Amino acid sequence: MSATLRLSRRRFLQVLAGAAGALVVGVRFAEAQDTGTPVELLGDVYSQIGPFVRIEPDGRVIIGARTPDMGQGTRTALPRIIAEELDADWAQVTVLGLPLGVEDDGGKPRFIYGDQSAGGSTSVPQAWQDLRQAGAAARWLLVQAAARRWNVPAERLRTEAGAVIAPDGRRAGYGDLAADAARIDLPKQPLPLKNPAQYRLVGKPAGNVDAHGIVTGTLQFAIDHGFAEALVAVIARCPYLDGSLAEVDDSEALKVPGVVKVLPLPGPDPALPIGEQPLAPGVAVLAEDTWAALQGRDRLKLAWKPGKWADESTAALERQALDKLAGAPTMRARDDGDFDKFFKLGRKLQADYYVPYAAHATMEPMNCLARVEEDRAVVVAPTQTPDRAFEVVRRITGLSPAQIDIRFPRIGGGFGRRLEDDYVAEAVLLAKSVGKPVKVMWTREDDMTHDVYRPCGVHRMSAATDRRRRIIAWRHQLASASKRNGAGGADQQWKSEIHPDDLPAGLVANLRYDWYALDSGVKRGNWRAPAHVSNAFAVQSFIDEIAAALKVDPLKFRLDLLGAPRRLPYRSHGGPVLDTGRLANVLKLAAERIGWGQRRTNGHGLGIACHFTFGGYAAHAFEVSVEGERLLIHRAVCAVDVGRAINPLGVEAQMMGGTIDGLSTALNLAITVKDGQVQQKNFPDYPLARMAAMPRAVEVQIVESDADPAGAGEIGIPSVAPALANAVYAATTVRVRRLPLLPELLRLL
The missing domain is CATH 3.30.365.10 (Aldehyde oxidase/xanthine dehydrogenase, molybdopterin binding domain)
Incomplete structure (x- = not known):
């Protein structure tokens, strides 16, 4: 009953x-x-x-x-x-x-x-x-x-x-x-x-x-699953941004033992979201095993036609950003007080910060296993959005909800990449075409060159201070390509790039946030802590610059800016309020743990930063030194408040992982474009940090709280890059405003 x-x-x-x-x-x-x-x-x-x-x-x-x-x-x-x-x-x-x-x-x-x-x-x-x-x-x-x-x-x-x-x-x-x-x-x-x-x-x-x-090794990921008689498919995708297939000769590919069929795949339909269809036109080689499919793909003779973005390059994109920042914004996200008036009255400071495109580089590359029959479809995929994968299957097959089975084993890393289900669409389209189960396998090169990348952007920060060393006017101008890829119009695209209630909103009376749309053919999407990870680098680095110009301790300057604890309205994801007292608390804890205020005479420098992300509060502090061309991270501290921690050990692991991910990305990683093509192919071109470059430990302090829990998966990354850059400045007096940090630091030293 x-x-x-x-x-x-x-x-x-x-x-x-x-x-x-x-x-x-x-x-x-x-x-x-x-x-x-x-x-x-x-x-x-x-x-x-x-x-x-x-x-x-x-x-x-x-x-x-x-x-x-x-x-x-x-x-x-x-x-x-x-x-x-x-x-x-x-x-x-x-x-x-x-x-x-x-x-x-x-x-x-x-x-x-x-x-x-x-x-x-x-x-x-x-x-x-x-x-x-x-x-x-x-x-x-x-x-x-x-x-x-x-x-x-x-x-x-x-x-x-x-x-x-x-x-x-x-x-x-x-x-x-x-x-x-x-x-x-x-x-x-x-x-x-x-x-x-x-x-x-x-x-x-x-x-x-x-x-x-x-x-x-007994736990199965999606890539470990298979169906009897399933064909393996690997796909040659167009290397040009929005390019097309001009010619294909598959005669040699079909001679490879084990190769069963070669099929074209359509390019993206502008009427559909990018996450519900293939990201690029391609040619799929279906074979009895992965090796045969790869060999067959290598023997394809393909001619690709560049598209409208054939001339896109990273350098041109940055020039476009600087040109647009000099004009009127695409969207004014927030305008408090009278910025123009008070900016004229105070001591002026301005700086530009550059954040590049970034790939996800998940440990488990994209893959999907699909069986499509007349009255049933089964999909096994490492997806973060099984409900969206369901909609992809339903649209392609026309099956009823009861006839669709979506399974998602443990995933080998997501970081936002698997919020898109383009690889699911590929597998379902192929399985429907051949009438047999199909397992689509991506190589690392496929994954690196056909990602939905973290948006790049140029952040122009401007501020004015008064004689009491207070910020009286603040402006954040961001020129970026929205992760929405042009969907929804400018009145919607800006929302993925700027959060209008992010600090110092509510703390500075005269404040303006402007967004400028960049034109780019690169596919963009969610990357761990979307927007926050880029914006925090600019905001927290600039706060440090203001403190240095005013000859004020960076920690004291931040705490004075936060002021007395208060609950500010916060309309974006993670709200409805932002508690400045909780943010100040993690800032103090990180500073105390790193030994802030203790004078370093050995060439070491301390840097600190904090941020509010998706309902959680985090601060990072680093102690670094530079020896020749080596940046040494001697200590890494993270203080975090995620409300009631369901599993403190899990929260600690997430902060450690987020810190390491943030350091690796900030130090060396960038996706660049030349002649309409992504230049990075594999890890030699996209060098994740090795153990020797990382701190020996990440010291995590979790605030005990009886507040409702916030998630911890993304809280630990936004304050990493600015805290690291601020520590580098303290150790060298070199201010790095461009990521990735290490090559820029070596250029400036």
Whole structure:
């Protein structure tokens, strides 16, 4: 039997009697209240379960993780939220990933498990209330079952580590109570949640549930999956920005043993989002194995025709940016007070900062396995957006929602690249054409030259200060190519480039944010902490420059600018408020940890920076020195406030990873364009930092907080580059305003 409980955001809990006496509690949309969990998901087949708790008669607890995990730790954090409210014994918990939960609602899709995408550090914040209710509901049912069995009032019972305990010491394990609990209806009102003072799991360090499988090589990523008789496809894609295929001779390719077919792939349709179709026209070689497909591709004789961006180059793009910055903005994002008046009255400072295009360079290249039949499609892909992948399949195949199965194993790195599903479209198009399963494989060269890159930009920063060394006027002008790739018009494109409530908005009375649209054929997209990572470099570097010009300590200058703690309105993602007190706190913690104020006489320099990103607050501090052509990072400190940390060990790992990623990118990485082609082909051209260039450790300090949790996947990267550049200035008096930092530093020294 079943019972339902309506929750916020039109969701409810569904309780079902499972096979062999298992108790199942799931989170579903309210519209799906008449839908039962499939029978095959209730027995001992664990491959596909909904986002529910299942308690087996032997006490084992199986918890489904609904969002993709690409290293950000959601497969550990989300089930721990449920397990906490359930009072489960974590040693008895098994975590299993979910497929996309979708069903047919009169020909329209109904996503029955809630939001299953992973991006913008949203997985934990969006799940916090729902999953607590799921755990609380299961615990309530178990307590009710014990109360009826013992004839004891439920309010006199307590739970602990997978058992219900009576006042006289009697204990009943969850497995023993599961069958009885499944026959009890839930109340109609939301259930009370645990007092945080009672938490035994949330806020306590936990190892990654996938760690053993990753280390031993037994955990399968999407690239490890296959279907019987699947063909492997590799694709020769047009190297020119928006170019086209002029000629193809596949005669030699078809002579390669194992090559089955050669098929053209269409280029992008301007009417469709770039993430729902191939990024470039191409020619696919389908073969019995990867080696044959690669050999066949090498033997293709292709002629490509350059497109409208044949003359695009990195140098020309920068010239275009400087020309546009001298004119009227495409969009004025914010205009407080009277900037023009007060800029004239004060001491003026101005500087330009350059941020290049950047690739994602995920460890697992793009890939997708697809089977398309007359009445069913199955896709296995490392996607951050399984719901978008579903829409891609539905559009290409015309199948109904119930006929589409999207599976997303653990992902070998995402960083925003896998918010786009162009590689899914390639696999589905090919599988539909050949009538057999197809596995599309990208090489590193494919991945590097056909990415959706972090937008480049030139940031022109202007400020005026008064005699009391306060900023009285501030202007941030950004010339960039929007990650929206021209979609939505200028009134929408600027929103991915400038966040109008980012600091120092709200702190400086006369402030102006302007955006200038650059024309570029490079495909752009989300790159870890979109916009924040670029804007923070310009803003936090410029604040340091102002402090140096005024001969004020950079830490004191920042704290004075933040002023007394206050909650400022914040309309962009991560709001609705920005707490300056929390930002000042992480700034102080990072400074204290690095030993700010202690004079260095050994050629070392300290740099610091902070930023608010997607609801979290972070600050970085570095100690560096320069020896010849070597930049040595002696210490790296990160202080972070993400509200209540579900798994502090996971947050610490994310801050370490974000810091290392930020350092590697800031030091050496740039995607450049010449004659309408991306120049970087592989890691020799795009040199990720080696261990010797990194600090021996990243010292992470996590603020203990009872605020609702924010995500941690992107918080730890925006303040890295400016803190590093500021440390370099402190050590050398050389101000680096252009990324990547290391080649620019060596040029200026």
